[in-house]
Amino acid sequence: MAEATRLERSLTFEFPLRRRGQAEHGEISLTVSPIAGAAGPGGLRGLGRSRSYVVLARDISREKQIETRMSETEKLAGIGQFAAGIAHQLNTPLGSILLSAQMLEEAEDDPDQLEDVQRIIRQTEQCRGIIKGLLNFARPSGQQKGRVMLAEVVRETIFLMEKAVRSQNVKVVLDIEDEGMIFGNRNEVEQVVFNLLANALDALPQGGTVSISIRGGETGEVEMRFSDSGDGIPDADRDRIFLPFFTTKEYGKGTGLGLSIVARIVHEHGGRIELLEGRGARFLMAFPRYRPSRHDTPARPQLALVNDLDDDDDWTDGSDPDARGG
Structure with missing residues (x-):
């Protein structure tokens, strides 16, 4: 506000509105404009002269929400395409590893070797679970609402x-x-x-x-x-x-x-x-x-x-x- 009163032009400020115990609730835009040739009755402290100003407050919460949502959507879309590509590339070799390990598990008689094979199966299944999560994340909704x-x-x-x-x-x-x-x-x-x-x-x-x-x-x-x-x-x-x-x-x-x-x-x-x-x-x-x-x-x-x-x-x-x- 003080900066606006020192300059011969309008300045706009944006302030977040917060409630105790909550995240950011909203934002307002505050525009301060000096009125050319107008003198106020008392002026502002420290300015040395009297001026008149127009202060316009506007709720921009919805605009900020839309901007944030669009930015997040674009970011997630890019990450989703990247993730889907990686997931498809990994799915086939992991499937082959899992199938081979399961065949070894059925044929293995040595307990120590069997434990190693079962560890391979568990880790491979965990990787496939991660890939499934990647595909779920990357897949656009497209479902009927x-x-x-x-x-x-x-x-x-x-x-x-x-x-x-x-x-x-x-x-x-x-x-x-x-x-x-x-x-x-x-x-x-x-x-x-x-x-x-x-x-x-x-x-x-x-x-x-x-x-x-x-x-x-x-x-x-x-x-x-x-x-x-x-x-x-x-x-x-x-x-x-x-x-x-x-x-x-x-x-x-x-x-x-x-x-x-x-x-x-x-x-x-x-x-x-x-x-x-x-x-x-x-x-x-x-x-x-x-x-x-x-x-x-x-x-x-x-x-x-x-x-x-x-x-x-x-x-x-x-x-x-x-x-x-x-």
Whole structure:
């Protein structure tokens, strides 16, 4: 502001708007323009003379979101093409190695040699798993979108992962204020929830809590917040957490593609994802709400939930204290 008052021209400043405990919430553009030949009643301190100014404030949050989304989409598209090329080149020789190792396993009688062969098989299968992740990351969506109930997808994914949740003594707490009718592809939305929950379980080897909430956003979107009680993400890694192949896990325990696939799917659904500040890993995702007047794609059939969990289930739904499993 002081710089604008010293110059005979307009200056524009951009400021981030933040809320405590949240990532960047928005931005405003502030333009300060001196009025030629106009004198104000009191002037500004330290200027030695009185001047009048026009100050124009404009909300540019949406523009910044679009710019960021386009930049991320272009970056991910380039990485995806590169990854797909590598994956296809590696798939054939790895398949040959795996087949040969499996044949050796069947014919080998020496226990020591057999152990080496089985190690080759395990490592080759791990490489093929990485390649599968590469192809999933690189493959454009192209799948039909329609009406998807976000809360239903969350409940069913938790049900499918119930065994892993119980075995690690993890409690999943749901807070459903909005069933979240969004416009998307159900399989891909399931993949988002699955990857986030799998990451949370990896961060809670000794047990803990995973919290998932769904509610209506301020701009008509559907917001899903996902957090765990783990150690969280170091500040030095926060800017890289959605990059492909970046992982904070031990060697051999992660490909570094889970969160990048999550980010790609969210962006392809016209949504956004943010890493929030606070204890543990905390994510905010916002999806476009389904609107029949705009989204006329026929809805795909919804899968029925199976409600046969016991009273001592390790997950609760804050939207209905008496509900068991949906």
